[in-house]
Each structure stands twice: as C-alpha cells, then as structure tokens.
Amino acid sequence: MDRDLLYRFFEGDVSVEEMKLVKEWAEASEENGKLLRRERKLFNAMILAGHVEPADRSTISYKKKNYFIREFLKIASAVLITVGITATLFSIGKDTDDVNVAMQTITVPAGQRVNLDLPDGTNVWLNAGTKMQYPVSFMKDKREVILDGEAYFEVVHNAKSPFIVRTHAMDVEVLGTKFNVEAYSKRNIFEASLMQGRVKVKSPNNEKMAVVLLPHYKTTLIDRRLVVSNIDDYNVYRWKEGLYCFKNKPFARIMEDLEKYYDLKIQLDKKSIANVILTGKFRISDGLDYALRVLRKDVAFTYRRDKNNDVIYIK
Structure with a gap:
C-alpha cells in the first residue's frame, strides 16, 4: 500500500473511493492489518512529537521512521498515553x-x-x-x-x-x-x-x-x-500549561480536583476544614505531597497515605 495514501487517510484527506481501497486492503490479510496499525502508531508519534507536516508524507525515510519510533517510545514512557x-x-x-x-x-x-x-x-x-x-x-x-x-x-x-x-x-x-x-x-x-x-x-x-x-x-x-x-477566572484553564489554579475554592473541592489529577482517593476525615476557602496554584508535575505540604501552611491538618489502596487520609 502506498504510504502517501495511508498518511492522507490518517489525515482525512481522501475520497470515499480511497477510503474503500484502504479498508479493503487492510482486511485482505492479517499482515496488512498489522502494517496499518504500525503506520498509524508512527503517524501518532509524529503528531505527538510535533514532526508532522503535509510535505513530509512522501519523504519519510527508514532513518526517519526509526527516529519516529524512538520518539514514540520516549513519549509513551514519559507521558504513558x-x-x-x-x-x-x-x-x-x-x-x-x-x-x-x-x-x-x-x-x-x-x-x-x-x-x-x-x-x-x-x-x-x-x-x-x-x-x-x-x-x-x-x-x-x-x-x-x-x-x-x-x-x-x-x-x-x-x-x-x-x-x-x-x-x-x-x-x-x-x-x-x-x-x-x-x-x-x-x-x-x-x-x-x-x-x-x-x-x-x-x-x-x-x-x-x-x-x-x-x-x-x-x-x-x-x-x-x-x-x-x-x-x-481564566486561570482555571491553565491546566494546559501544567498548572492547577483555584480561586476562592473550598478545601473539599480542592481535594476532589487533586483526586482527578493524581488518580487516587482522598478521604477527608477532618470535616471542620472542608469549607475553608483558598486561592492558589500548583504545578501538577511537582506532585501531590508537595501540594499538600503547601496547603498545610494555611490549613491545619495531617495526612497519611495508604500506598496499598491508593488512599490519602486527611485528619
């Protein structure tokens, strides 16, 4: 299968007839299906690495492909998507x-x-x-x-x-x-x-x-x-920059947001601090422990992490 056609297919720049051609080719054999998936992953890697330009489609060499494979693996290990x-x-x-x-x-x-x-x-x-x-x-x-x-x-x-x-x-x-x-x-x-x-x-x-x-x-x-x-407050949309920003937000809501960012359960046992209003921002990559240490400067609490069950207990 022509690689230029495949990459135009991935970009959506093909006719219905060309879509049918790619679909029929991919379903003709298991090997063709594997090749389609492999080329799609390379294309995704190029997108995520910021190396895809329309003019590049027909000039991708094996040397470049190997580079893109390395980029894909590097991105996958760092970002885990x-x-x-x-x-x-x-x-x-x-x-x-x-x-x-x-x-x-x-x-x-x-x-x-x-x-x-x-x-x-x-x-x-x-x-x-x-x-x-x-x-x-x-x-x-x-x-x-x-x-x-x-x-x-x-x-x-x-x-x-x-x-x-x-x-x-x-x-x-x-x-x-x-x-x-x-x-x-x-x-x-x-x-x-x-x-x-x-x-x-x-x-x-x-x-x-x-x-x-x-x-x-x-x-x-x-x-x-x-x-x-x-x-x-437009700062709340700065998550694109890797920042978690909050303005006049209750402590309990902040804990809910931290649950989302770090994929664990935070159990708020000290109910008296649930409605404490806070404003601030954290860099998400600094980690949950850093965020909790900073919050403790304004709110009196202790916390314990249960690593086996991915639960943080706020007391």
Missing part, C-alpha cells in the same frame, strides 16, 4: 457509499496532559484522567469525538461540517471556535466554557434542554438544568 485503533463506530459516506472507519482512543494518565491535532487540523489539549475517541477520518458533513474527561479545543472552521463533542451528559456543537469541556463521568459533572466563537450545548435525549453560549460564558449542569454564568 495509550494510542490505538479500537472499535469500528463511525460511518463515512451515505447509502451504498457507506464506509466503516476505525476509532482512535487516547487515554491520559494521572498527572499528565497531551496535545494533539485531529484529522481535520483541530488542536486539542487533553487533561489528566481523560479518554477521548475520534475516527481516523471525519465524515464530510460532520465531525464527532467522544470525550470522558476534560479537553480544550481549538476547532478548525468548516461551515459545512459541524464539530460535535459527545459526553456522558451533554453534546457540544460548534463550527469553529475555542472552548473547554469538563465532563468526567466518574465525577458526574459537566461544564462547557467558551473563549471564542459560538457553541450550542444540548442534551442528546431532550431537545428542549439546550443553550447557545457566547464568548466569556460557561454553562454548568446543575440538578439536571443548564445554568449559564460569566467566566470569572
């Missing part, structure tokens, strides 16, 4: 031209974040504990991703193809804009914040539950209602 072709969930085309397309899945572990470009050029930052699925090639009339966690999107404008973020609670639909979505299913929360452009937030099960956001506004799902309010 898992990138792979998983399930066939989306369809490309209509009627008899329908073509099934495999989904990419990216999972970001605790304490890390990932930046990548989607097949249409949309740039996405993924926060810690986030899982996102997207097709190797978007449909012509719509672009859909599935998000469980937090992500910041800079969507490439395409009036003929709306960009849709599906979450456990709400869908977010845009044409081209900058926005943040926090929708961790385990925490049962949903919040969408708009920085630029215009977005529509709607329930997939109730057409009447929908709001249109303008810049500098956010909507939060509270008691099964979408509540719109002003964005009063």
Whole structure:
C-alpha cells in the first residue's frame, strides 16, 4: 500500500473511493492489518512529537521512521498515553457509499496532559484522567469525538461540517471556535466554557434542554438544568500549561480536583476544614505531597497515605 495514501487517510484527506481501497486492503490479510496499525502508531508519534507536516508524507525515510519510533517510545514512557485503533463506530459516506472507519482512543494518565491535532487540523489539549475517541477520518458533513474527561479545543472552521463533542451528559456543537469541556463521568459533572466563537450545548435525549453560549460564558449542569454564568477566572484553564489554579475554592473541592489529577482517593476525615476557602496554584508535575505540604501552611491538618489502596487520609 502506498504510504502517501495511508498518511492522507490518517489525515482525512481522501475520497470515499480511497477510503474503500484502504479498508479493503487492510482486511485482505492479517499482515496488512498489522502494517496499518504500525503506520498509524508512527503517524501518532509524529503528531505527538510535533514532526508532522503535509510535505513530509512522501519523504519519510527508514532513518526517519526509526527516529519516529524512538520518539514514540520516549513519549509513551514519559507521558504513558495509550494510542490505538479500537472499535469500528463511525460511518463515512451515505447509502451504498457507506464506509466503516476505525476509532482512535487516547487515554491520559494521572498527572499528565497531551496535545494533539485531529484529522481535520483541530488542536486539542487533553487533561489528566481523560479518554477521548475520534475516527481516523471525519465524515464530510460532520465531525464527532467522544470525550470522558476534560479537553480544550481549538476547532478548525468548516461551515459545512459541524464539530460535535459527545459526553456522558451533554453534546457540544460548534463550527469553529475555542472552548473547554469538563465532563468526567466518574465525577458526574459537566461544564462547557467558551473563549471564542459560538457553541450550542444540548442534551442528546431532550431537545428542549439546550443553550447557545457566547464568548466569556460557561454553562454548568446543575440538578439536571443548564445554568449559564460569566467566566470569572481564566486561570482555571491553565491546566494546559501544567498548572492547577483555584480561586476562592473550598478545601473539599480542592481535594476532589487533586483526586482527578493524581488518580487516587482522598478521604477527608477532618470535616471542620472542608469549607475553608483558598486561592492558589500548583504545578501538577511537582506532585501531590508537595501540594499538600503547601496547603498545610494555611490549613491545619495531617495526612497519611495508604500506598496499598491508593488512599490519602486527611485528619
């Protein structure tokens, strides 16, 4: 299979006929399927390492491929993301031209974040504990991703193809804009914040539950209602820079956020400090122990870590 065609397929720059050709070739033998997955991983590595340019597709030498393999392994060991072709969930085309397309899945572990470009050029930052699925090639009339966690999107404008973020609670639909979505299913929360452009937030099960956001506004799902309010602090979106920022936030809520970032359970046994209001910021890479030591300068508490069960007890 021509490598230029494969890389255009990964970028979404192919016709329906070319998609069929790649699909038929990949399913023709187990070896072809393995080769497709291997080339996809190399392509992902180049994206994550920031080495993908359209002009590079046809000039990738074996020397460069080996370099990209090393880059991929280095990134995988440092960031611990898992990138792979998983399930066939989306369809490309209509009627008899329908073509099934495999989904990419990216999972970001605790304490890390990932930046990548989607097949249409949309740039996405993924926060810690986030899982996102997207097709190797978007449909012509719509672009859909599935998000469980937090992500910041800079969507490439395409009036003929709306960009849709599906979450456990709400869908977010845009044409081209900058926005943040926090929708961790385990925490049962949903919040969408708009920085630029215009977005529509709607329930997939109730057409009447929908709001249109303008810049500098956010909507939060509270008691099964979408509540719109002003964005009063943009520092909270600096997680893209590796910072956890909080302003006038209760101690208990801060502990919940630290649970998300470090993927463990924090049990607050000292209830008297739950509502202490704090403002500050931490570099996530400094670790949980550092954050707790700094917080102890303003709040009186001790803590004990149960390493066997990944639980922190606050007393």
